[in-house]
Amino acid sequence: MSMLGRVLATELKPSTPHQFHFWTAADAVLGIGTIVRVEGDARTVFGVVTEAVAYADLARPMDAVIGADGDPARTADDPTLRPEIRLWTAAVLRQLPEEPMQPVPLGTVTAASNDDVRIALRMDAYVNEDASTGIPIGLYAAGGMSAPVYLDADFLVGPEAAHLNITGVSGLATKTSAVTFLMQSLFQTFPAGKGSVAAVCFNVKGPDLCFLDQAAPLGTDDLALWRQLGLVASPFTDLTVYAPYKADGVNLNTLRSHPALVDRVEPLVWGLREILDYAEVVLNRDDVDAKADALLDFLADRVVGKRFDAPELRAAPFAVETFADLDELFRAIFDHLETTQRGGEVWRTHHVATIRKVRNRLGNIATRARGLVTDDGVANDLPWGEFRDRSVTVVDVAGVDPLAQDLVFARVISRLREHLERRDLGVDHIVVFVDELNKYAPADGPETHVKKMLLDLSERGRYLGLVLFSAQQFRSQVLRRVVGNAGTTAYGRMDSDELAMPGYATLPPAVKAKLAALPKGELLLRHPHFTQPVFVRFPRPASLSGREGIEHFPPAADLPFADAVIQRLRLLDPTVRADDVRALLADRPEVEVRAALSATTRRRPDAPFAFFRGMLRKTIPNTTPEPARGITPLAHDDADPFAPY
């Protein structure tokens, strides 16, 4: 590498073990983020440029005015150009030897080579021929050279550290693209010896994550980037999108509804049993007092899904499987308190006010989360215990009520955790991607169940193999302990106001300025192995973005009830005949059809149509009996007043 400059040190700008200054010629090719190598005093020091100044020998601004006789145009006529200094400040990445740690020597400065970048970022410890745990994240590029940058899998998905958090302004697709690319990289390079890995992505806005299995048309530059990183540009091959139904109960609430793509879309439907365990998600803090908690525990332990005898309410035992069943029980309790125990306020130690409150809140769920919560008791859930290695499960909650979103987050993450604790999820590591983290784990606001759960995930998830990839526009607005636990942090283009927040005080002004204008596809990256953050460029992911996906696969219009049922049955058995289904559905209540369809979707029987038909109640054709033919009526006699005809 040719020499770029030379380290200088003065009393006011001394070299220290962590920082140094150097000067270069005005035309030297380097900038903020360039990694440099210093040689001197038998030491090698690697640093990253964090600040730069340039100035001439002009003592005072007034000298320029006097020298030009007050005419700015005349400055161009000066016979001599003032010499200009390009003075750079660099933060030390690594010193060799590492001990004793000393101030940076006044040596020569060169641009770092590929090998230098590997050593400077301490990647030599985990990127090697024998047992590499490196996950390509992007390219460090400066001065015409580029070098791959790797994250350490042990520090990305555990157990040493874990989690990734990315911050950046909205609208540049950087956050989603970066996470999508990193997941593709992770799936391709996750060391075999570390077990299996899968991803669960929450799609919280628009079609962002709905087309991850569809190949994106990549340009030559992007393909070259993929190759340089040693990766194959291919989309996810094992993808399932889970989405709740719309209010009609048959059309799925997702923008991935193009007929060519619906085969990988599954309904996400939960019943009372699934909801009750996470009731506190939908109850606010005032609601969840000890009394309400006790009643919910009573319902979960003694009532739901069991035969519940309450002779004081009615002779027959209750079989509570659905919200409707539960409401029947509540009505029986109220009847009992109002009639049998006139003026009574307590049923089995539970006060009537508590019972009414719990009934209202639970009833509210079915209304606000219609489509997600079924009233018929037939649920269709994520494949607990059957997650496949390198599979991606997208939970599309973009179109549902925020309360339902919270419910989905809480339940999915809690179940992931439970299964990982028992080691029966189907994979050893699961990456959970949550966008808009500032919405779900805000720095301010009440302690919600979702917030507590995300905090728990970020603090203890790495021991279980539960890894959080999260993104938000404003890191400063996210609970500090959640983002603080992210071993790897990335910043895309940032808003200037956000950069002015105290959380970014450690970034030099020039780095902030670069962040404020960072092009799409570039990130500032912090990783436990990197002493200082570095800028990297990553390729476009090999999957269609949400916007592209919508253009290529426009969402289908909502189908009429019968057509939607036919479509869902045909996903299970393409030979199902529309006329047969229509005939079967004629005049049947929709609620009954939905229940049968749910059961069929969940069971995936060998003969879906027959199963579906079997799940419907038997009906007697509604026909008007006609007079029997072939028997001659009795003769009519108008004169006979008692004649039958």
Next chain:
Amino acid sequence: MASLTFHPLRRRLALAGGHTATAAADAAGGRRETASYRPAKLVEGPLRAIAVGAPIAWTEPVAFLDGTQHVELLGYLGTDPVLGADVRAAVRVRRARRLTLSTEAHERLVVARPHALARLAPSLPGAVRAIPVDDAEPPHPIADAERAHALVDRARTALEIEVARRFRAVEPTTWCLVDGSLATSPDWARDPQMLGVVKSHATLPFTDDELHTYLTLPAGHRTSIFAPATRQVAPVYAWALRLHEWEGKDLFHGLLRIEAPATEHTLVHADAWSRHLLAERAPLAADRRADRLLYGIHDVERYLRARAGGG
């Protein structure tokens, strides 16, 4: 405060049984001049102010020659003062508006009475030149120090002459502006492409009304050409040139004395050269003498000081 440059010499002085001193000598950093009057002979009619016209920058390469000296009292051997000096000279050439080094020279000196030098000489590094002070006069620490200063001035001048010679060997026709008088060297005084730029006015060439005309010269004007009376070896022609307005400041503000070979050619081209020199007002040097210090000269001086370690 004494610079670290002379630290090794002070150690050797101490080893030779001397008493070291840490104070910089008076007038450590430049030639010393005494205010005086030396009448000049006018060669271009009566003394008057002549407008030279609008500044015109040189388009061809121009060289700048300057020297620096740094003198320190190292200490005493007995009562004899021992001075150390660092003298430097360089020529930097401007091409396409950028200045780069053409040639430079450097010398480190120890100046003292001969017997003091004799005690010190065995331990002096080879790169240090010992210069004896004339010992015809009886020892006097202050007078000896002043004589030593004069010897350093002479050494610096010799170094400037040497770099000029080297420069001329490779660039015989490039314009060269010298900081100071051309009269110090017969070669310089004859060189048709060399001008002396004198900032100091300790020696004035006129009295009375002529002095008034001389010192109240308007900006952008020159005086009539005169031949200064000088102790130096080579005759030259000279004229004053005002670079900046002086009113409200000082009589000497922006006032230069320009020297050129004492030839008819100078009489013909004094205005044109003055216009070129006027253009050298900009950019303004970051120096307290900026009103008279051409930027190119300032650049050489700064270069030499940087080479000397900022002393």
